[in-house]
Amino acid sequence: MRYLPKKWWHDAIIYQVYLRSFQDSNHDGIGDIQGIIQRVEYLKSLGINTIWISPHYDSPMDDNGYDVKDFFTVSPDYGTLEDFKQLIHVAHKNQMYVITDLVLNHTSDEHPWFQAAKDPNHPEHAYYKDFYIWHDPKQDKNGENTLPTQWVSWFGGPVWEYVEALNQYYLHIFSKKMPDLNWRNKNMKKALKAAIQFWIDLGVDGFRIDASNHLEKNWDFPEGKPGYEHFSSLPKHHEYLQELGRELFKPNDLLILGESGGAKRQEALQYAGKDSHEFNLLIHFEHCWADGDDTNKKTPGKWAKGTIDLAHIKQSFAYWIDIFKEEGFHTLFWHNHDQPRIVSHYGDDAKYHQRSAKMLAMSLYLLPGIPIVYYGEEIGMTNVDYEQLSDFRDVEVFTEYDNFINNGANHGEAMQALKDRARDNARTPMQWHDGPFAGFSKVTPWINVNGNKTTINVQQQQTDEHSILSLYKTLLKLRKEEDLAYGAVDFYNIEDQNTFNTLVSGKHHDYLMLCNFKDTPIKQPMDTLLDGAFTLYLHNMPTTPQGSSFEPYEARIYRKKSEK
Numbered sequence: 010m011r012y013l014p015k016k017w018w019h020d021a022i023i024y025q026v027y028l029r030s031f032q033d034s035n036h037d038g039i040g041d042i043q044g045i046i047q048r049v050e051y052l053k054s055l056g057i058n059t060i061w062i063s064p065h066y067d068s069p070m071d072d073n074g075y076d077v078k079d080f081f082t083v084s085p086d087y088g089t090l091e092d093f094k095q096l097i098h099v100a101h102k103n104q105m106y107v108i109t110d111l112v113l114n115h116t117s118d119e120h121p122w123f124q125a126a127k128d129p130n131h132p133e134h135a136y137y138k139d140f141y142i143w144h145d146p147k148q149d150k151n152g153e154n155t156l157p158t159q160w161v162s163w164f165g166g167p168v169w170e171y172v173e174a175l176n177q178y179y180l181h182i183f184s185k186k187m188p189d190l191n192w193r194n195k196n197m198k199k200a201l202k203a204a205i206q207f208w209i210d211l212g213v214d215g216f217r218i219d220a221s222n223h224l225e226k227n228w229d230f231p232e233g234k235p236g237y238e239h240f241s242s243l244p245k246h247h248e249y250l251q252e253l254g255r256e257l258f259k260p261n262d263l264l265i266l267g268e269s270g271g272a273k274r275q276e277a278l279q280y281a282g283k284d285s286h287e288f289n290l291l292i293h294f295e296h297c298w299a300d301g302d303d304t305n306k307k308t309p310g311k312w313a314k315g316t317i318d319l320a321h322i323k324q325s326f327a328y329w330i331d332i333f334k335e336e337g338f339h340t341l342f343w344h345n346h347d348q349p350r351i352v353s354h355y356g357d358d359a360k361y362h363q364r365s366a367k368m369l370a371m372s373l374y375l376l377p378g379i380p381i382v383y384y385g386e387e388i389g390m391t392n393v394d395y396e397q398l399s400d401f402r403d404v405e406v407f408t409e410y411d412n413f414i415n416n417g418a419n420h421g422e423a424m425q426a427l428k429d430r431a432r433d434n435a436r437t438p439m440q441w442h443d444g445p446f447a448g449f450s451k452v453t454p455w456i457n458v459n460g461n462k463t464t465i466n467v468q469q470q471q472t473d474e475h476s477i478l479s480l481y482k483t484l485l486k487l488r489k490e491e492d493l494a495y496g497a498v499d500f501y502n503i504e505d506q507n508t509f510n511t512l513v514s515g516k517h518h519d520y521l522m523l524c525n526f527k528d529t530p531i532k533q534p535m536d537t538l539l540d541g542a543f544t545l546y547l548h549n550m551p552t553t554p555q556g557s558s559f560e561p562y563e564a565r566i567y568r569k570k571s572e573k
């Protein structure tokens with residue numbers, strides 16, 4: 010990696026802001042761009058230098074902005090174009106970069122393109138129809154019209170929605186309010202490129218490419234259920250990404266974070282290797298659902314919670330760090346807005362809340378690569394405390410709840426799956442202080458604040474040098490000082506299901522990180538590990554730990570005595 014010509018983003022420490030939930034500046038219950046501007050000082054003090062904001066475009070908000078209605082305007086929920094320009098200005102003045110989400114796979118069904126496409130009487134119908142993907146009905150054996158295929162949407166339910174005026178179905182691999190775009194249509198591509206250029210001209214420093222591996226579909230529409238192989242990760246999507254890379258991303262020296270699950274080494278390098286023209290960083294999810302339960306048929310797939318396969322998590326990090334060792338940079342993160350809160354997911358958000366949140370940070374943030382901290386993670390925000398289905402907001406929740414009940418789950422089981430795994434867990438308002446609405450807003454927010462704002466909030470942690478927040482600051486500072494983006498790592502006992510033990514090498518020192526990932530005490534082979542060469546540097550216990558016995562979720566970082 011050191012051989013690559015230096016780019017600004019090689020020093021990036023990214024913070025993901027879920028715009029709707031970060032800070033509401035005008036007190037309408039919705040987070041907004043001015044809210045981010047108000048918190049730039051906070052972000053600076055945390056030690057991050059790049060802000061990634063979730064979609065800010067005009068949208069009916071079926072999927073919180075991933076359903077774009079107008080690529081050229083800011084949603085009135087979030088502010089104005091002037092606010093956006095101001096954000097870029099303020100960020101740049103503070104030596105920070107701004108990258109925005111870019112949704113290329115679909116639009117909202119309320120987008121004017123789709124409005125024209127679905128209406129045979131619209132004057133521009135003929136031009137826009139082919140911006141989307143249509144299919145005639147099939148006939149079943151009784152001659153009745155049926156769905157073109159049995160493909161299943163990523164949000165549950167069929168991918169096809171019928172439009173009577175056309176007697177055709179359109180394809181939507183997410184919600185039915187998000188019709189998929191047809192990337193084989195040149196005019197469609199041209200229109201999207203103009204939108205991308207618009208934000209580049211406004212000064213954004215990069216993009217996070219949403220759902221990037223879904224751009225191409227199998228146009229033979231073969232049967233399959235769920236049929237993912239027919240609408241995800243088809244080779245041709247790379248061509249589309251390369252085209253954007255060549256024409257827009259590279260010439261403007263942008264940081265491109267690409268979202269794509271399921272890639273392996275060769276494809277990963279195609280996306281983000283040193284010779285790639287697609288992305289700079291790849292966001293994959295291999296370590297994100299390492300606690301599934303295949304035997305659960307009532308709330309299956311990602312919704313089924315089992316025991317954590319820690320070996321898998323470590324192997325995944327080792328594998329991905331190795332892929333990009335000579336070829337670029339690994340993307341380091343625990344989760345984003347699509348997975349549960351990490352302290353509730355892989356830690357313990359009750360008895361060992363603070364300790365396990367710190368352990369998770371200590372195990373991750375000294376590893377090589379470019380880190381992404383998810384808003385609220387730095388204070389240990391947890392999954393929701395909701396008791397009613399109506400407390401949830403995510404479009405995915407409601408289809409899936411019905412699926413669970415149809416699979417034989419009772420209400421309690423279905424609710425538990427949501428409380429463990431739903432995306433809303435990671436979308437509650439930022440907990441700034443313990444007052445009304447956690448300081449996020451002065452009015453009832455669009456989604457309820459977690460009741461634990463009284464004990465988990467920024468204000469309290471800012472004045473406590475032993476807080477989770479203080480630890481994040483320490484780790485991110487150390488990352489910078491030791492140039493750990495470029496570091497190297499060895500995993501000890503990678504097969505072991507209890508410990509997360511690594512040796513990382515920084516610019517000045519080597520660090521040994523020893524973590525107990527379990528809620529029970531364990532013993533560590535300290536003599537072998539330390540070999541007299543290391544001293545204790547950082548830990549997550551109330552008093553200085555000693556010896557080889559590690560309490561539940563205990564983590565220690567040792568530093569090599571000799572400087573390089």
Ligand code: GLC
Pocket residue numbers: 072075076112183219220268346347
């Ligand atoms: C990505 C986003 C997710 C969104 C989906 C559809 O996976 O991260 O939040 O629902 O794409 O745009």
Ligand code: CA
Pocket residue numbers: 033034035036037038039040041086
């Ligand atoms: Ca607002």
